[in-house]
Amino acid sequence: MRIYGDTNSGNCLKVKWVCDKLALPYRWIEIDTRKGETRTPQFLAMNGAGQVPTVAFDDGRTLAQSNAIIRYLARDNALIPRDAFIAAKMDEWLFWEQYSHEPYIAVCRFQLVYLGKDASQLDPEKVKRGYAALDRMEQYLAASHFLAGDEVSLADVSLLAYTRVAHEGGFDLSRHAAIRRWIAEVETYLGLPSAR
Missing domain, CATH: 3.40.30.10 (Glutaredoxin)
Incomplete structure (x- = not known):
């Protein structure tokens, strides 16, 4: 392919x-x-x-x-949980990522990194909603090791993509200890170098 x-x-x-x-x-x-x-x-x-x-x-x-x-x-692979409900929870995170995370975290990153804007030029609403997404992840990951079940799933892979570079969009992850732990574990699982 x-x-x-x-x-x-x-x-x-x-x-x-x-x-x-x-x-x-x-x-x-x-x-x-x-x-x-x-x-x-x-x-x-x-x-x-x-x-x-x-x-x-x-x-x-x-x-x-x-x-x-x-x-x-990843069909028929361990990245998709076998339990139908946990797989649906994975899908819930996948849909959420595209609607409530990526439009804010990724867009702020694009504007700073690729358009050369200053952080002061970012839309405050996008920044606010980006932090709201990070806060939701932090709250969840403080109580659960991964996003859907006990193992890495596509939910983790999908949300890792822009969360690991959120700092490039001006987002400070210093108060998000659970997210930082999760990023490191999923990067290791995927064999990726640290984005920091």
Whole structure:
């Protein structure tokens, strides 16, 4: 399979991490979204939304949306809990990540790192909601080792992507001890170097 992705994107990296952890063979095709490479006729024919990551399988089928991709790639694997309710809790975190976490943590990071904005220029509401997401994770992880069950699941992989680099978006994790512990454990599980 071919993974069309931007290595600056946590949404793309989570697909790469799942493939690497599961030893799934793939060819990575780097796409520079800031140069409009997702807006070419060829790319849009593969993914009409013009977004990465996009996976093209050898049989010609394609799949987009990072959490849908990792959910498909990890089917019948330990990254998806066998217990149906715990698997649904994993999905709950996956949906929450895209709606209540990524739009704030990732967007603030993008504005600081890639647009060169100063932290004072960030939308205060995005910062507030980013901290609200981190606080929810902190509260949960203070009482539970991982996000869905007793082992690392796709919920942890998905939320790791932008949480581990939240500091690049101006978010201070010093008061989030449980998140810092969780980041280190999931990075170790995935064989990733520390993002700090």
